[in-house]
Amino acid sequence: MNEMPRDGKALPSLADRLARLQAELDETRRQLAVAQRQHRRPEHRIIDFVGSSPAAQEVKRQARRVAQADATVLLLGEAGTGKALLAQAIHAASRRAARPLVTLDIAAVPRALLEVELFGVAGDGDMSDGAAPGGSGAAGLGVSGTGVLGLGGYSDPARPWGKFGLAEGGTLFLNEIGDLSLPLQAKLLRVLQAQEVAPLGGEPQKVDVRVIAATTRDLAAMVQRGEFRADLYYGLHVLPIRVPALRDRVEDIEPLAEVLLEELSRRGGLPTKPLGASALAALQRRPWPGNVRELRDVLEQAFLAGTNSPVLMAGDLGGTSAGMSGGESSGISSGLSDGLSGGQSGGISGDASVAPLGASSGGVPSTERAMPTFAVTLPAFAARSPSTTSSESGPEESLPLPTLSVRKAQLEREAIANALRRTNGNRVAAARLLAISRATLYEKLARWPELGRRHN
Incomplete structure (x- = not known):
């Protein structure tokens, strides 16, 4: 039976060591988690396709629908519209999400090498002479014991490690499918129809890969001109999604x-x-x-x-x-809700109607939502008529009358302060309450930073 330490100080010392070791272990785990997150490919979700416009909502609706299927998807649209990100989102929402998503930009690969990139090379990169143009076997293609260009580390002779092989069980995204040559279109059609890949110099092998293709070109017109196979076009056009231009x-x-x-x-x-x-x-x-x-x-x-x-x-x-004409909209459009002032003088009430504060003086349409005009109560010195002011005696007679721009700025500032106070500093909610965009609110807060600091 183990004896307890006679020195009572030994127990606290041991506890301290255990605590330090636990802290070091926790820190190591934290660093490992950070490293894993940094090396993990960011996963794009369908909801990440930014936008609430009808066109954006329709794209997201179609993407959710096709993600649940396993058929080929064709993404159509101009360059830069986000087709690659949408392909990632569809893959992430599909049943293949745990398997690889492999991308090939067809326009970026030389035509002489595209077949190897797509379908791989039979065996371990050892091919008979004359198997491909440009030299002896795989060496003439720049393949050195890998079976695929630039993707070393694969030596399984039973698997054609082209992009289709790498995407086994997952998704292959073929960008700019319209740039594929007619001979390779025929080979791709075979893959879609029979789920078989024929590597260069080898026999066909079964693969389980979903294809998402994208193009900026008019494939239907290319079919009419004989530049794209009609059967491949219909094979790709099973679930088309048109991504709108900005x-x-x-x-x-x-x-x-x-x-x-x-x-x-x-x-x-x-x-x-x-x-x-x-x-x-x-x-x-x-x-x-x-x-x-x-x-x-x-x-x-x-x-x-x-x-x-x-x-x-x-x-x-x-x-x-460039090309902007006229003055900028002041930003605070009409339609501020009644009662924003919380009962303070100079706030919003129901007395005198004034023109919308967001009206532009130079003909440039306001970027904010058009709302009905609203009523405000101007401060006493601003509401007096010239005759009343001149007939009254007192020190206020010598005070200069504030200009319209000053009055408008005072009203805008007070309205923003009231909105921030009512929303506890929530700027998104304050912008909504004021019927202005967040961009306009940020611009106004840059002019009056003290308003934002009060609620930080």
Whole structure:
């Protein structure tokens, strides 16, 4: 039977050592979890397809539907619309989510090497002379004991380690399918019809792979011109989804910009810089031929090279603000809810009607929601008529009458303060209460930062 330590100090010492070891173990586990997260491919979900416009909602509805099926999906749309991210989201929502998602950009691979990339090489890369153009066997293709270009470490002669082999049990995303040559179109059609892959120099082998294809080209027109096989077109066109261009969902620019700016902030370790109303208006007028990819590039340039302002303004966007005419909308549109002032003087009540505060003076349409005009009670000095003021005696006679812009600024500031107070500093809820965009609220808070600090 073990004897208890005679020295009573030994027990606390042992407990301290155990506590230190436990702390070290916990820290090691934490570091391991961080390392695993850093090396894990980020998983995009269908909900991550940003936007609440009807066009974006329809894309998400179709994506959820096709994710539950196992048929081939064809993503159609202009370059930069997010087809690759949508393919990742469909895979992540499918029954194959635990298996690989392999991507091949067909336009980026030389045609002479594309067959090897897609279907692999028979055996362990050892091929008879003349099996492919450009040299002897696999060596002429740049394959050295791997069975596939640039993907070493596979030596199973029973598996053709092309992209189809790598995607076994999972999904293969073929980007720019319209660039595939007619001979390879025939081989791909065989895979879709028979679920068989014929590696270069080998026999057909069964594979279990779902194909998601994407293109920026008009495949139907290519079929008419004889540039794309009709049978392959119909084989791919089982579940088509057309991804809309950014110019067709302008209302999604603001949430897209917010997501992209947050991403830029995290990646660069810099403070978040919200989008101001003037910048949002400039972005919404742009035609965006490069779609979301172009939006990302413009925001990144503005984020890194912009002014020291805490909010991105139209001037930070360079050429995106060109062509803007007239004055900017003041931002606080009409339609502030009755009672925002909480009963304070100068707040909103039901006395005198005034024009909407968000009206633009230069013909540029307001970027905010159009709402009915609202009633305000102006401070006493502002509500007096000139005759009344002149007939009264007292020290106020010598005070200058505030200008319209000053009065409007006072009302805007008070309305924002009241909204923040009523929402306990929740800026999203405050913007909704004021019937303005978050971008406009951020821009106003940059002008009056003390309002935001009160609720931090």
